[in-house]
Amino acid sequence: MSGEFPVDQILRGECIETMKTLPDGSVDCIFADPPYNLQLRGELRRPDETVVDGVDDDWDKFADYATYDNFTRDWLREARRILHKDGTIWVIGSYHNVFRLGAIMQDLGFWILNDIVWRKSNPMPNFRGRRFTNAHETLIWAARGPQSKYRFNYQAMKALNDDLQMRSDWYLPLCTGNERLKNEHGLKLHPTQKPESLLHRVLVASTNANDVVLDPFCGSGTTPAMAKRLGRHYIAIERHPDYVKAARERVAREERLTSEQLATTPARREMPRIPFGSFVETGVLPAGTVLYDRQKRLKATVTPDGTLVSGNQRGSIHKLGAGLTGAPSCNGWTFWYFERDGQFVQIDILRQESQALRNVG
Amino acid sequence: MSGEFPVDQILRGECIETMKTLPDGSVDCIFADPPYNLQLRGELRRPDETVVDGVDDDWDKFADYATYDNFTRDWLREARRILHKDGTIWVIGSYHNVFRLGAIMQDLGFWILNDIVWRKSNPMPNFRGRRFTNAHETLIWAARGPQSKYRFNYQAMKALNDDLQMRSDWYLPLCTGNERLKNEHGLKLHPTQKPESLLHRVLVASTNANDVVLDPFCGSGTTPAMAKRLGRHYIAIERHPDYVKAARERVAREERLTSEQLATTPARREMPRIPFGSFVETGVLPAGTVLYDRQKRLKATVTPDGTLVSGNQRGSIHKLGAGLTGAPSCNGWTFWYFERDGQFVQIDILRQESQALRNVG
C-alpha cells in the first residue's frame, strides 16, 4: 500500500466523501452499520397521517424511501470500488432498512453469500404487545461479485461451534455492562454500539491476520478495536467528532494479540501439499503395497511412480478411486486404506503424521 | 361475501390472472410462498457423492432481477388490492429474493410489522464448506398500510411460548417424513412443501376462526389444509394441475378441529447447547487466556476460534485434553482450569453460570 494509505486510522469526515479518497480495490473486507431510518422515523410518527385508502403514492413516503435509497446506493457503490476484487462486505440492518440494503447491493453487483441472523439473547420486549418481540438483526454477507475468490475460514468457524458447521443464525448478547461506552454523564455514548463478540465472529470468519478492514460508519469503534485486537489493519470513518474521539481512545486501550495467540485452525486446503509419491519413494508405502477401499471390495497396487494399478486401470489415487467407483471425483487420501500393524488404516494418516512432524521443526 | 366468492376452494390458474377475479378488500390474511429465483448453477453432490435433488423447476427461473421484480410487483399489487384494509400478509423467502420482496412491499405501501426468522432445526449442511450453513428462511409480516388495525393474537402467541413473549425467531423443523407428500414414484411431490407447524403459528398469530385466508402460490396445499384444520376459510391458487389435484385431496382428508381442540399446542422445547467458542467471542475467556489441568502440569492457550494450542498440538478443549494425556477421550469442560480473581477454577463453571446463553436452541 502507498504511504498515503491511511491504515490503522480513524478518519473524521463524511462517509462517502472520505471513501472517495481511498484507492480502488484497497481493502480486503468491509463492515458497515449504516443509519437505519434517516427520515423514515419522523414520517412514521406524523400525527396527520390519517389517510386510509387509495393514497398509496404518498409522495412524502416515496420521497423518504427514495432519499434513503439514493444515499444507500451512493455509499455502497463507493464501498464496492474500494473493495478488493476478492473481498467481502458485511452490512447490518433491521427490517426497516435491510430489504432496501440487500436489493441495492444485488443491483450494484455484489453477490450475496449468506444472510446472517443475529439473535439477541436479551432483546427489548415489545411493550405494547402488538407485534412479535423484535429479537434479531440481519447481516448481509456478500462478495464483491459472483466470481470473487472470497475468504471464508470454514475450519475456524467450525471449531468455534464445537466442531459443527457454523449456521446462519448466531446467538449473541447485546452490548451492555462495562463493554458499553459511557459519556461524561454516565449515559450510553452511542445508541447502537455493536457487541465485540459480533465483530469477533465476523472478522475471524472472513479475514486473515494483517488484512485491511474498512468501517465507513465507525460510531463507537467496535470494528477498529476488534480489528486491532485480532491483528487486522483497519480504516474507519466517522462524522461525529465525539465518536471519533471516543473511538480513538478505545482503540488506543486495545492490545494486539501475539501471532501465536492469533493462530486459528488452518484451512486444510491451505496446508502444504504432500505428493502421494513421496511415501512411495521413502519406502513408507513401497511399490507393491496393496490398497483397499473401506469395504475391502476394491483393491489396487502401488507402483514405483506413485500411481495405482487395478486390473487394466491405472491412475493417481484420486483418479483411480473415481474410475473404479464411477464417481466424477474422489479424494484418494480418504478413499484408500492399507494394513499396518494388523490395523486397517486410511492412507491419509500418513499425511497427517508427516504434517505433525513439520510443525515440530 | 357474495355468492360468487370462491371460498374454501383451490382454484387452478395463473396467480395474477386469478387474483384479478377476486373483489377488493375481500380477504383477511394472505400467505404467499412465491418462487425464490435461486439461480442454481450446476449439480451439487454430498461428500458421499450422492446428488442433491435441488429446485430445478421452470417456475423458479427468471431471466434477471428486473424480470423477477416486475413479476413480484404485479402479484403483490394485486394481493394488496384484494386484502382487507385491516388485513396482514405473510411472504416467505430466502436471501436470494427476500430483499427484493421486502423493498417492493414497502414501495407498494405495505407496512412491515416484523421480519420473522424460521430457524430450521434440520437444515441441509453446506457440503463444500464455502459458506455458513443456510439454516433459516425469512418471513415478512406486513399490514396493508400504516393505519391498518391489524390482528395479532398476542396472548395466544405468549401461551405458545411458555408465557414469554413470542420472539421474531422461530425454531421449527423442515417438512419431512410422513408429512411430506409423495408422488406415485415415492418421491417428494413438491420441492418446497412448507411444514404444517409454520402455517399453524402464522394462522394462530394473525387470524381468527372464520377469517378468509388467501394463498396465491398454493403448491402442495399446506395453507388450505391448515386453514381448514384451524377453522379458517381459504382461497388458494395454483397453476400446476398435479399440485391442484394433490392439494385438493390433501384438504379433503383434513378435518376441522373442534373449538376445544383448537387450544394451542405447547412449544417445542429447545435444548441448550453452549459451544466453548461462545465464551471466547463474548470475552468471558478471551483469546490468549491460559488454561491448566487440575495439577497445573499441563497448559494450553485459548485461540480466537475456540480451539486450544499447546506446543505443536491444537484442538478442541476435549481433543487437546485427550491428546496431551494420551487418553482416548476427555471432557474438556471438567479437565481445564483457569485463574479468576486469584482462584483456580474449572471452565465448566462458565457453563453453569451462563444464564444469558441458556436459551440457545
Added chain:
DNA sequence: CAGGGCCTTGAATCTGTCG
C-alpha cells in the same frame, strides 16, 4: 417391542491451482 444401526434426504446461488 425397545433400541441400535443403516440409509435416505432437505428452497443450495457450494473449489482452487497450475500450466
Added chain:
DNA sequence: CCGACAGATTCAAGGCCCT
C-alpha cells in the same frame, strides 16, 4: 482464458430393518 487435475467436503430426523 481454458483445461487438467488434486483433493476438500455433511447434520438432523425419520423410516425401516434387525437383533
